Amino acid sequence: MAKLSAVAVYTAGFLQGCAFVLIPALGTILAAPPYHLSSSAYGVLFLPQTLGAIFGALAADTLHQRIGSRGLFRTGVAANVLALLLLAAAAYSSGTLAHALLLMETLFLGVGFGLTLAAVNHYAALLFPRTATMAVTLLNAGIGGATALSPLILHGIAAWASWGVWPLMLAAGFGLVLFLPLPASTAKTGESPRWQAAMLLFALAAFLYAIGEGIFGSWANIYISVNKALPAHYGALALSAFWGSMTLFRILLALVPERVIAQRWLYLAAPLGMGACFAALPFLSSAWTLIGAFALAGAACSVYFPFSMAYGLAAFSGQQTRMAGLMVAALMAGEGIGSFAPGPLQSWFTLNHIYLFAILLTVPLWVLGRRLSAAQA
Numbered sequence: 001m002a003k004l005s006a007v008a009v010y011t012a013g014f015l016q017g018c019a020f021v022l023i024p025a026l027g028t029i030l031a032a033p034p035y036h037l038s039s040s041a042y043g044v045l046f047l048p049q050t051l052g053a054i055f056g057a058l059a060a061d062t063l064h065q066r067i068g069s070r071g072l073f074r075t076g077v078a079a080n081v082l083a084l085l086l087l088a089a090a091a092y093s094s095g096t097l098a099h100a101l102l103l104m105e106t107l108f109l110g111v112g113f114g115l116t117l118a119a120v121n122h123y124a125a126l127l128f129p130r131t132a133t134m135a136v137t138l139l140n141a142g143i144g145g146a147t148a149l150s151p152l153i154l155h156g157i158a159a160w161a162s163w164g165v166w167p168l169m170l171a172a173g174f175g176l177v178l179f180l181p182l183p184a185s186t187a188k189t190g191e192s193p194r195w196q197a198a199m200l201l202f203a204l205a206a207f208l209y210a211i212g213e214g215i216f217g218s219w220a221n222i223y224i225s226v227n228k229a230l231p232a233h234y235g236a237l238a239l240s241a242f243w244g245s246m247t248l249f250r251i252l253l254a255l256v257p258e259r260v261i262a263q264r265w266l267y268l269a270a271p272l273g274m275g276a277c278f279a280a281l282p283f284l285s286s287a288w289t290l291i292g293a294f295a296l297a298g299a300a301c302s303v304y305f306p307f308s309m310a311y312g313l314a315a316f317s318g319q320q321t322r323m324a325g326l327m328v329a330a331l332m333a334g335e336g337i338g339s340f341a342p343g344p345l346q347s348w349f350t351l352n353h354i355y356l357f358a359i360l361l362t363v364p365l366w367v368l369g370r371r372l373s374a375a376q377a
Contacts, residue, residue, distance in 0.1 A: 214338020
């Protein structure tokens with residue numbers, strides 16, 4: 001039972017990562033016929049996803065009280081199934097209808113993301129209480145690994161069939177997860193009815209981090225394929241390098257013994273690495289140096305969010321679903337800004353300038369990291 005429950009949780013996380021990266025992976029496809037989306041129209045696609053994810057994550061606490069942990073998990077999975085079916089329908093549409101389907105897809109994907117991630121992060125800590133930080137980090141590594149593989153699978157399928165086949169396969173995968181067993185579906189007990197102000201510091205760290213992650217992840221494809229005028233497959237490789245490196249380093253760093261390198265030092269090094277990559281990218285021009293820079297950016301981003309989540313769950317152990325929901329909402333709010341804002345901002349600044357401005361994120365991320373990890377020192 002416990003093993004099958006872990007399979008359900010980690011499989012749902014993996015599938016969520018595959019679904020989450022589909023719109024960024026489709027960047028060059030959506031800019032071409034029959035969709036003809038401009039940079040601004042492409043950026044707008046991230047707005048309903050962000051709003052839906054924030055709503056889903058913040059509603060997770062209430063839903064958990066009413067329908068229990070199993071109900072919360074399965075509601076999130078069902079929202080993902082609907083989103084992926086809408087995306088598959090968009091693959092066989094064009095013009096205004098396709099754009100409307102894409103907007104609806106991102107809304108339901110956001111809701112599914114918010115609910116599912118709140119549920120699976122809570123379940124990971126619940127199923128492995130003695131190694132919660134490692135369990136949460138490895139869960140997020142699986143999500144990152146999925147975001148690395150999904151663009152390659154999508155473009156591979158698009159080379160010989162319609163790209164809509166991949167969303168349909170993911171929808172089927174989510175459908176199968178619904179039939180796997182989960183731990184007892186109980187509502188929370190003994191939790192404070194009030195939000196605690198200290199939670200907001202963890203949420204702020206996730207929010208600022210996610211702005212940086214969104215700028216890296218959601219625009220890597222277009223940055224290399226359009227702004228750097230390199231062949232489209234290099235953009236897909238850069239996107240996969242970013243998420244793949246993030247996954248690899250999440251696994252490796254989660255397994256590093258505390259006596260070798262303290263988790264706190266890894267946590268504090270992360271924003272410095274992000275800032276260095278933002279500073280370097282505008283000055284690179286060859287395809288492989290750019291891909292390498294995005295791989296390094298993924299390594300820098302690897303532990304900041306999962307460590308923040310694990311520290312937050314440990315600090316508020318009696319309110320884990322609430323804390324997880326708040327962290328996911330903050331993550332998606334920041335991800336939405338990082339994904340959407342570069343679109344309209346390109347009316348005034350180039351992506352090179354936006355990357356340079358993003359270096360400023362380093363300071364508050366490092367200061368917050370120092371504060372939030374103090375109890376772990």
